[in-house]
Amino acid sequence: MHVGxxxxxxxxxxxxxxxxxxxxxxxxxxxxxxxxxxVVSFLSIAGIFVTLNADFIAAVQxxxxxxxxxxxxxxxxxxxxxxxxGNPSNxxxxxxxxxxxxxxxxxxxxxxxxxxxxxTEAPLDSTTAALADLLFSNKFVLAFEIASVLLLAAMIxxxxxxxxxxx
Amino acid sequence: MPVDRLATGCQPLGFWDGxxxxxxxxxNFFPRLGDTMCRAMGGATPxxxxxxxxxxxxxxxxxxxVVNVAMLGVPYVILLERKxxxxxxxxxxxxxxxxxxxxxxxxxxxxxxxxxxITPRVADKLVFSLAPLVFVVPVLLMFAPLPWAPHAVxxxxxxxxxxxxxxxxxxxxxxxxxxxxxxxxxxxxxxxRVVALVVSYEIxxxxxxxxxxxxxxxxxLAAIVEGQRFVPNLLWQPLGFIVFMIAVSAxxxxxxFDLLEADSELVSGFHTEYSGMKWGVxxxxxxxxxxxxxxxxxxxxxxxxxxxxxxxxYLWFVLKMGMIISGFIWVRATIPRLRVDQIMNLGWKFLxxxxxxxxxxxxxxxxxxxDGLPVWLIPVNFAFAAIVVAVAARLLGIQGQPRQVVxxxxxxxxxxxx
Amino acid sequence: xxxxxxxxYTAVLIASVAGVVLVLTAFVGSLLLSPRARSALKDIPxxxxxEPVGDQWSQMHFRYYPFAILFLIFDVEAVFLxxxxxxxxxxxLTSAIFYEMLIFIGILGFGLLYSWKKGVLDxx
Numbered sequence: 001m002h003v004g005x006x007x008x009x010x011x012x013x014x015x016x017x018x019x020x021x022x023x024x025x026x027x028x029x030x031x032x033x034x035x036x037x038x039v040v041s042f043l044s045i046a047g048i049f050v051t052l053n054a055d056f057i058a059a060v061q062x063x064x065x066x067x068x069x070x071x072x073x074x075x076x077x078x079x080x081x082x083x084x085x086g087n088p089s090n091x092x093x094x095x096x097x098x099x100x101x102x103x104x105x106x107x108x109x110x111x112x113x114x115x116x117x118x119x120t121e122a123p124l125d126s127t128t129a130a131l132a133d134l135l136f137s138n139k140f141v142l143a144f145e146i147a148s149v150l151l152l153a154a155m156i157x158x159x160x161x162x163x164x165x166x167x
Numbered sequence: 168m169p170v171d172r173l174a175t176g177c178q179p180l181g182f183w184d185g186x187x188x189x190x191x192x193x194x195n196f197f198p199r200l201g202d203t204m205c206r207a208m209g210g211a212t213p214x215x216x217x218x219x220x221x222x223x224x225x226x227x228x229x230x231x232x233v234v235n236v237a238m239l240g241v242p243y244v245i246l247l248e249r250k251x252x253x254x255x256x257x258x259x260x261x262x263x264x265x266x267x268x269x270x271x272x273x274x275x276x277x278x279x280x281x282x283x284x285i286t287p288r289v290a291d292k293l294v295f296s297l298a299p300l301v302f303v304v305p306v307l308l309m310f311a312p313l314p315w316a317p318h319a320v321x322x323x324x325x326x327x328x329x330x331x332x333x334x335x336x337x338x339x340x341x342x343x344x345x346x347x348x349x350x351x352x353x354x355x356x357x358x359x360r361v362v363a364l365v366v367s368y369e370i371x372x373x374x375x376x377x378x379x380x381x382x383x384x385x386x387x388l389a390a391i392v393e394g395q396r397f398v399p400n401l402l403w404q405p406l407g408f409i410v411f412m413i414a415v416s417a418x419x420x421x422x423x424f425d426l427l428e429a430d431s432e433l434v435s436g437f438h439t440e441y442s443g444m445k446w447g448v449x450x451x452x453x454x455x456x457x458x459x460x461x462x463x464x465x466x467x468x469x470x471x472x473x474x475x476x477x478x479x480x481y482l483w484f485v486l487k488m489g490m491i492i493s494g495f496i497w498v499r500a501t502i503p504r505l506r507v508d509q510i511m512n513l514g515w516k517f518l519x520x521x522x523x524x525x526x527x528x529x530x531x532x533x534x535x536x537x538d539g540l541p542v543w544l545i546p547v548n549f550a551f552a553a554i555v556v557a558v559a560a561r562l563l564g565i566q567g568q569p570r571q572v573v574x575x576x577x578x579x580x581x582x583x584x585x
Numbered sequence: 586x587x588x589x590x591x592x593x594y595t596a597v598l599i600a601s602v603a604g605v606v607l608v609l610t611a612f613v614g615s616l617l618l619s620p621r622a623r624s625a626l627k628d629i630p631x632x633x634x635x636e637p638v639g640d641q642w643s644q645m646h647f648r649y650y651p652f653a654i655l656f657l658i659f660d661v662e663a664v665f666l667x668x669x670x671x672x673x674x675x676x677x678l679t680s681a682i683f684y685e686m687l688i689f690i691g692i693l694g695f696g697l698l699y700s701w702k703k704g705v706l707d708x709x
Contacts, residue, residue: 007591032347033294039340050594059329060664067336068657071362074343075653078359123590126325128386129675132668136682144665144685148692151658155696158654162647162705230599238607280611280618288628300608307604311597322596329667351630363649366656373663380670440630444615448608508708511652515706519659519697523690526666530683533673 007051014051018044035073042066053123056131233321237310241454242272247489248496255500276447284443287350294348299441299448302341306452308334309459314389316472316480327388328380331463332373335418338452339365345449346437357436360507365418367514372414374522378407378529379467392471399470402545405552406525408468410518415460417514420453422499424510461491517563524555651705655697662693 021040028034042065049058124130135144246261246268253260261268286292312327314320324330339362346358380386382403383394394400401408417424438449465471465487472480505513528551532540669686700706 006595030291032291036294036340036344039337043337053590055324055326055590055594056329056668059326059333063329063333063336064657064660064664067333067339068366068660071339071343071366072653072657074340074347075359075362075649078347078355079647079650126385128326128668128671132672133675135665135668136672136685141685145688145692147665148662148689151661152692152696155655155658155693155700158651158658159700159703159705161654162651162700163703227599227603230596230603234600234603234607280615282615282619283621284615284619287630289630296612300605303608304601304604307607308597308601311600321600322593324593324597325590349630359649363652367652370656370659370663373660374666377663377666377670380667381673384671384674386667386671443619444611447615448611511706511708515655516701523694527687527690530673530686534680534683537674 011048011051014044014047017041018048031077032074035070035077038073039066039070042070054127056128229321233310234307237307237455237458238451240458241451242276244454244458244492245275245450246272247492248499251493251496252500255497279444279447282443284445285440287440289350290440291348291350294344295440296445298341298344298348299445299452300341301344302338303448303452303455305334305338305341306456306459309456310462312388313459313462313466314392314471315484320389323389324387326386328376328386328391328463328467332369332376335456335459336369338456341452342437345441349437349440351440354437354439357439361420361436364420364424364510364514367511368414368417368424368518371410371514371518371522372418374519374526375404375407375411375414376467378404378525381526381529381533388466388471392466392473395470395473398545399468401468403540403548404468404525404529405549406521406528406555409552409556410522410525411464411468413513414518415464416495416498417510419456419460419495421457421495423502423505425499425504457492457495458488461488461495464491512563517559521555521559648708651700655700655705658693658696662690665689 018041021037021044024037025034025041028037042061046058046061046066049055049061134140249271250260250268261271264270264274286295309331311322312320312324312330314323342358342361342365346354346356349355379391379400382400383391385391385394391400416422438446441449462484465484469487469491471487472484474480474483474486532544536544666686669682673682
């Protein structure tokens with residue numbers, strides 16, 4: 001199946017939405033609205049995955065990022081004090097801008113200098129099974145098991161945080 | 168591309184592959200309507216109408232049909248609930264408007280439309296108005312991959328069930344938006360509680376699906392129905408079914424998990440400040456979720472549109488959904504509301520371990536009998552489920568100690584001693 | 586089998602647009618039909634008839650946060666379980682896949698038991 005014009009139009013719309021809402025996250029003073037814009041950005045990235053025939057990854061993007069990480073973020077916002085005041089202005093504004101500019105330049109250089117190759121293979125019928133075959137084969141099984149250790153570390157971190165609060 | 172096929176003639180009436188809505192319903196429900204439509208649109212004048220226009224019109228028609236099934240089903244589910252609750256409490260239920268109160272939903276709708284829509288002055292108005300929208304649209308999207316009959320599906324997604332889980336999890340953002348933007352303490356407390364509850368029960372819900380997926384080897388809902396050709400999954404997965412049912416009623420904020428509507432504590436949760444049609448839209452979202460989830464239960468565990476007797480698929484499907492909805496109403500009329508700490512214990516210490524056990528027992532069974540599970544496993548499964556549930560409930564009962572008695576604040580002690 | 590991938594996702598897109606349009610129609614309908622009578626009393630946050638005390642904003646209790654982190658972790662775990670379940674029946678894989686997942690869940694189960702013992706799962 002070739003990528004038709006519809007898919008490229010969809011890609012550009014969602015790319016623009018993703019970038020605009022991501023910059024909204026940085027620029028808005030109201031941090032709750034900023035978090036909501038972050039969700040919009042996550043969703044449009046999921047849409048980009050859909051145009052790339054990566055439907056499993058798209059569903060995961062919605063489930064984990066829009067469904068779980070955003071909830072975590074909003075919980076964190078509600079835990080903070082004086083949330084109505086919004087983002088206080090930062091003393092490190094100038095160094096921050098400088099670092100941002102350096103990072104942006106680096107990204108642009110990489111982006112321009114990379115030779116982007118498009119896969120000529122036909123997209124798979126079912127991406128889920130192909131993903132699983134790779135994930136549970138000898139190739140990536142170690143990475144898969146290490147992921148569980150990473151998650152365990154996060155879980156223990158949560159426990160320590162929660163216990164530290166009442167001791 | 169489907170448009171080519173439309174332009175060449177009317178033979179297969181399905182206008183999108185995987186979306187034979189007119190094909191299926193046209194033949195079963197309105198004879199030859201699909202054929203007539205096809206001739207009117209493309210078959211008679213190939214090239215006369217632009218292809219994309221045909222595509223757009225038919226696509227919109229299909230989408231509106233499915234979304235409307237959800238939206239129009241809601242008032243009648245509400246009526247069914249009021250009628251049944253009335254019966255459970257030895258009342259008659261609504262019976263004044265129309266025959267047997269059948270027009271009651273219309274009256275309710277008109278009433279909501281003509282009510283004043285108050286937006287609190289202190290509210291974040293934009294977020295406040297968008298919250299019902301964000302709450303409802305994910306619920307409506309849940310209906311897209313549901314197979315109503317063979318091939319009668321709006322979007323035959325390969326990742327079907329994962330898509331549904333993902334989309335429904337986005338509705339919590341709407342709850343937060345409503346609770347936050349109202350600028351009311353009770354709204355925010357309600358939103359926090361609901362999200363904590365939904366988040367806790369989403370894990371067992373997702374894990375209970377894994378057992379079904381293992382039996383089928385596909386995430387696609389049509390394939391899952393096809394996999395239940397002989398035996399519904401309920402018989403192979405009694406433990407998964409129990410976990411899924413409990414998790415779904417928590418996810419829907421139904422009794423006994425209706426902390427959202429714990430009106431003695433929280434007024435009415437995150438939608439305290441909502442009124443008029445915005446409140447109505449939130450109600451539509453809640454009841455549409457009930458319809459959608461009962462459709463998912465029917466598809467995953469009760470063999471979807473398949474049935475033992477020759478009857479059109481969508482009738483079987485609607486029948487099963489109706490049974491499940493009535494079951495939810497029965498539970499609501501019977502079981503009292505749980506406390507927050509009990510709910511959290513049930514989710515994390517009861518359902519989550521059971522869901523994990525279910526996955527590995529299913530995996531073991533499949534490993535032992537890779538060429539198809541033997542029939543004698545069905546009673547074994549049920550006995551095993553009963554034993555595991557009983558043991559886990561016992562452990563939970565011992566573990567979940569009663570809440571500590573809060574000592575009286577010092578003010579009262581001094582008053583008593585003086 | 587699922588050749589019309591883009592058609593299916595276009596259908597999802599159209600369904601979401603249809604949902605938005607229907608909800609907006611309801612909003613516009615109520616905007617046209619509903620009466621408007623503003624008063625200062627209606628603007629007060631509803632707290633069961635008692636006048637609101639203190640600031641509208643109240644900081645949330647910390648107890649919600651560990652549950653959100655645990656939710657995120659188990660959600661990620663579930664994402665790994667789905668592809669595993671899909672290929673579980675496939676004849677090309679040996680029973681090693683079963684033990685791989687047993688180890689994965691075992692490690693996470695240890696974390697669950699740890700937080701259980703430490704009382705994080707208790708609602709306080």
